[in-house]
Amino acid sequence: MTALAEDPTAAAVLAEAPCYPVPPDGRSPAIEAVREARAGSCLAIGRDGVCLILRRAWLALDLPVTPPIPAYLPYGSIGVRRADLRCGLIPAELLRQVLEHFRAALPNEAAAFILWDEANRRFWVDFPQIDRATPSHLTYRPPALPPHHHLICDIHSHGHGAAFFSATDDADDAHATKIALVVGRLGHTDGPAFASRLCAGGMFLPLPRSPFFRRRS
Template identity: 60%
Template sequence: MILASHPTAAAVLEAVPCYPVPPTGSSPAIDALRAARAGHGLIVGDDGMMLILRRPWLALDYRVTEGPECHTPYGEVGPDALTFRCGPIPAVLLDDVLDHFAEAMPNEAAAFIVWNEVTNRFHIEFPKIDAATPSRLVYRPPVLGERCHLVCDIHSHGAAPAFFSETDNADDAHSTKIAIVVGLLGDPGGGPSFLARLCAGGMFLTLPGLPFAEVADAA
């Protein structure tokens, strides 16, 4: 079946497909979407519509709407699910990032956590800074090597509290990554503070905690 007569429109629909959930049995198309190394699409069931997003380091199933009011002969999309395919990020890398942020005080600073899917190891990339003040940061993101993926985009607010600004929202709107803001650096009474979210499909999903863990194989 041809979904669109215009070749560009057809390519878009092929790149981001939408599949109904069968009422019984399985769907090879949905199974392939869930098993993909990278890509995304939508599935529609009688309990709503779900975004299926895959990156080499991430697997996200997230319901974006509740079920339709009309009757549909479809099955259920199922529960939300989030898996970091890359595994936990070594906590020692967060320590190194915080040390870097402390050295940059009182100015803001930034760092990226990158995962190499071939070696299954993480490392830090520090961007080229064009301008930095206690309230503003202009930088150039690093150029990533082959099979390397940006997992975490971290920046500091210096001594100010951690929050996502309108500039952050605009920068993150078209990205798939974990974004973290660090605030209250140098505050002996309560710092540092953290806010973390997953940026995916134009959405900002709050994370309950930081994606770092004490692991034996630290980079």
């Protein structure tokens, strides 16, 4: 088979994010290998459009990224949309800890990360060192993680202000795979307010459901 690229760098880039046509019967060992992988990604092209298949130790995402292609393609279907937390839902108690920390930081903005240990399947909260915090500005850095530890949620507050993603947030999140949350209206009787999204494949996606669960009493 003729190579897709002669340049080694270009070939490595294409190998990192390959593109596969879906066979007419829908069964493809190459595509299924990505779906079952601990980490990886590909684009699957079917008669009903193009699907981003992305896997992380904590996330399984199958996302149609185009409408059906109008040209005739003798391909199978890309399958159904999927967005599952392989790590499981995050204990709501951790969100409570984060909100308490954010309220204590008022009127300034604050930040927190929810991390996951793949080996023992344990979640915990990491409060990063803050470089600069004011009521309208925050500078902080993600933690350096050892192998098999993963950043699941990147959370920051807007203090008493509204919850929204800024242009700075968009630039910071553009190449990340994570859940991003902004918390606003802290200290208000009708607060707090939340803005949330899943960052994956260079896209910002609405969360299909809350990533947190509450234990039944």
